[in-house]
Amino acid sequence: MTIRLHHVAGSRSFRILWLLEELGLDYQIIPYRLDDGSTRQADFLALSPLGRVPALEVDGLSIFESGAIAQYLLERHPEAGLAPAPGSAARARFLEWLHFAETQGALLEQLNIQHIFLRPVEARSPVLMKLLTRRLAVTLQAMEARLTRQDSLLEGGFSAADIMLGFNIPAVFRFLSASDYPALAAYGAAMASRPAYLRAMERSGPQALYAKDFYEIPHG
Ligand SMILES: N[C@@H](CCC(=O)N[C@@H](CS)C(=O)NCC(=O)O)C(=O)O
Known part of the structure; x- marks a missing residue:
């Protein structure tokens, strides 16, 4: 192949x-x-x-x-074994999380545009940043609730849903404080220490998007 x-x-x-x-x-x-x-x-x-x-x-x-x-x-x-069988009950949960990753991803994309890309800086909207950050927080609450009960998004253990969402975690904590989501923070650390993640990081090279660890919403 x-x-x-x-x-x-x-x-x-x-x-x-x-x-x-x-x-x-x-x-x-x-x-x-x-x-x-x-x-x-x-x-x-x-x-x-x-x-x-x-x-x-x-x-x-x-x-x-x-x-x-x-x-x-x-x-x-x-x-x-990284996805439950089509038609199974676990498959429904798997597909939800798989696609949820892009609900969250789209919010991150909009926050990146607001905090980093938009020029001139006066075009940025603190009101919109607040709204997007609140909507992002709701996605983290949903994950936190799940990860307080178990180590992976699916009851059956690690799956590709964890890859789709595990990728998002370092970015979400640029906009929301990790200390408010302890289960999610522990999950993010566990995902980032998987051997396959580390090998992928090695081949990928470092990200060049975020210059700051945390992006505060400016006063508007
Ligand atoms: N829903 C798509 C989003 C892909 C996407 O927006 N990728 C970004 C990088 S994270 C990109 O290529 N952006 C370049 C652009 O918008 O021109 C996916 O999950 O593959």
């Missing part, structure tokens, strides 16, 4: 890098940056029409959207 992962360090494509490591597959990384126009080149847009990462090529087939890629890889590798 030939696998090529189109990847930006620190981005959602890390989810797939981590999953590939958990699955023990061989793969090649095609690196991009978000600030040099490389994700707007025609070759890449042919794989990912919005010019976003991740995109994955598997034996000549290409697929984008991290959740879809994860589901596809897990369908090809059921023996890895």
